[in-house]
Amino acid sequence: MTVNAVFQIVLFLAVVLLCARPMGSYMARACSGERTLLSPLLGRFEQVVYRACGVDPNHDMVWHEYAFALLAFSAVGMILTYVMLRLQGLLPFNPQRLGAAQMPPDLAFNTAASFTTNTNWQAYVPETSVSQFSNMAGLAVHNWTSAASGVAVALALIRGICRRRAQTANGVPETSAPGSSTASAAGGIGNFWADIVRVSIYVLLPTCAVYAFVLVWQGVPQNLSPYTQATTLQGARQVIAQGPVASQEAIKMLGTNGGGFFNANSSHPYENPTPLTNALQLVSIFLIPAGLPLTFGKMAGSLRQGWAILAAMSVLFLIGAFACCAAEQSGNPNLAKLGVMTRASGAQPGGNMEGKETRFGITGSALFAVVTTDASCGAVNAMHDSFTPLGGLVLLANILSGEVIFGGVGAGLYGMLMFAILAVFIGGLMVGRTPEYIGKKIEQFEVKMAMLAVLVPAASILGFTAISANLKLPAASGRAPASWNRADGGGARLGATWNNAANAGPHGFTEILYAYASATGNNGSAFAGLTANTPWYNGTIALAALIGRFLMIIPLLAIAGSLARKTRVPATAGTFPTDSLTFVALLVGVVVLVGALTFFPAVALGPIVEHLQMTGGRLW
Numbered sequence: 052m053t054v055n056a057v058f059q060i061v062l063f064l065a066v067v068l069l070c071a072r073p074m075g076s077y078m079a080r081a082c083s084g085e086r087t088l089l090s091p092l093l094g095r096f097e098q099v100v101y102r103a104c105g106v107d108p109n110h111d112m113v114w115h116e117y118a119f120a121l122l123a124f125s126a127v128g129m130i131l132t133y134v135m136l137r138l139q140g141l142l143p144f145n146p147q148r149l150g151a152a153q154m155p156p157d158l159a160f161n162t163a164a165s166f167t168t169n170t171n172w173q174a175y176v177p178e179t180s181v182s183q184f185s186n187m188a189g190l191a192v193h194n195w196t197s198a199a200s201g202v203a204v205a206l207a208l209i210r211g212i213c214r215r216r217a218q219t220a221n222g223v224p225e226t227s228a229p230g231s232s233t234a235s236a237a238g239g240i241g242n243f244w245a246d247i248v249r250v251s252i253y254v255l256l257p258t259c260a261v262y263a264f265v266l267v268w269q270g271v272p273q274n275l276s277p278y279t280q281a282t283t284l285q286g287a288r289q290v291i292a293q294g295p296v297a298s299q300e301a302i303k304m305l306g307t308n309g310g311g312f313f314n315a316n317s318s319h320p321y322e323n324p325t326p327l328t329n330a331l332q333l334v335s336i337f338l339i340p341a342g343l344p345l346t347f348g349k350m351a352g353s354l355r356q357g358w359a360i361l362a363a364m365s366v367l368f369l370i371g372a373f374a375c376c377a378a379e380q381s382g383n384p385n386l387a388k389l390g391v392m393t394r395a396s397g398a399q400p401g402g403n404m405e406g407k408e409t410r411f412g413i414t415g416s417a418l419f420a421v422v423t424t425d426a427s428c429g430a431v432n433a434m435h436d437s438f439t440p441l442g443g444l445v446l447l448a449n450i451l452s453g454e455v456i457f458g459g460v461g462a463g464l465y466g467m468l469m470f471a472i473l474a475v476f477i478g479g480l481m482v483g484r485t486p487e488y489i490g491k492k493i494e495q496f497e498v499k500m501a502m503l504a505v506l507v508p509a510a511s512i513l514g515f516t517a518i519s520a521n522l523k524l525p526a527a528s529g530r531a532p533a534s535w536n537r538a539d540g541g542g543a544r545l546g547a548t549w550n551n552a553a554n555a556g557p558h559g560f561t562e563i564l565y566a567y568a569s570a571t572g573n574n575g576s577a578f579a580g581l582t583a584n585t586p587w588y589n590g591t592i593a594l595a596a597l598i599g600r601f602l603m604i605i606p607l608l609a610i611a612g613s614l615a616r617k618t619r620v621p622a623t624a625g626t627f628p629t630d631s632l633t634f635v636a637l638l639v640g641v642v643v644l645v646g647a648l649t650f651f652p653a654v655a656l657g658p659i660v661e662h663l664q665m666t667g668g669r670l671w
Contacts, residue, residue: 406437429575
């Protein structure tokens, strides 16, 4: 690994950590209804939204009420998006005259589910499949609402952990809760509608507005014009796509959505034209996920608690970033045997440049891939399918961790808090004490719900991968085969050739495993060697995205409700401190061990076997 790579990684993380505290403090105030610098400008707008929607922001919801509001809001949005995509030919702002033919039912269902769940998996070519109206009124709106919903769930879990009072024996709630501006009912975890309005108005709106203007300044298009017809120097006809790119790009990154306006995503010069925009995209992806742990610390009354969570995320990020960059810089040893220069020098970058963004090099491409897989953001500026086996393993492992290494906006924090609950439970077992977290007893119900949130996504990933790897379905009419079609008639599976996997053997298996991991983890990136635009994959990937989003959120909201009803107990000499380096190490260990014990057999069949094939049996 080069000195330049180490410098870029460390500098990037330093910038993120410098931005984390002001962002976290601001979100704590804004999302709690406290006055901020933007309150004079946006406060009246917030109240207008409440009155127009008939929402009482002071109504404190219990967990199942909060969950129902979230599910109903998401279901309505998903249905409307599906209808919009199917009817886009009848709607305005459609200069390319795209219609239902570009969005058949299975693809529209996949796209609606994907954007509802903050996954933004794109089995279609965006610039030739989705009208400008569908982009703006459907997909871009979900970029906002799915991001705001994720932060809302994180806030609900924070309140459940941090509130100091419970219902007394006579039914009267005890004293107030930190970080809450309203009087709460017993077990209340906040108001879902107030949370998404505040996140949207005070956090996403101002940051996206500034970000979009910067992108336009750097050359990103923002218009409603028809695609430009051009003639090349060779006399060929070329269609140059354009549209409201800058506004979608801003929320795509800040909301860790990842769905690009163009098929080439952030390797397209209209989405990512300069080194400055590339750097801004990297920082903006981590901005809110890095700030939320400190929002948690501020609402808990101890910033050290937030720094402990952020430190665990940072350690896991550094491990992955260094490992991925080292693997890509090492390149393919088989090329070295042919006399090809594979070491970096003043004349060439060396390593594995296949599929990389040539403007930014190996480090810029590998760092972008690690950041986006750490943050459940499907944006790419290089082809993941072309990474070395170990480099691809890092990207896959980032997603299989549960997307808690910073993670999506909100999702990373509530996922890491789930692992924190498991960590203190394990720590309590080791010392023979009832585990506590921020003064709340962690008991049987909380551990069961946390394990449910771990096991259900794992079952989705492994179950769908196993079924897809063994099914042989007929090809859809005029479309690619719906699953692997084994040329050997079903013989040796890892050695077979499959029609809609670009590669045979372990790499083809990895492509399928990565697809379902990405969908369940609500990431949205792909190895791209898999032809996923088929009825089978569109349907199952959409189901995986829904499972990974909502069947993880519901148990965590149940934990929030349970903890909100408990009284905080004072710390004693036997209390395990959850703001120490020991806890950070334990938390990192739990994340790694849970992921390894769950997914190692599947990973061994894919990237590990592929690496051993490439190196002739050597591990490194």
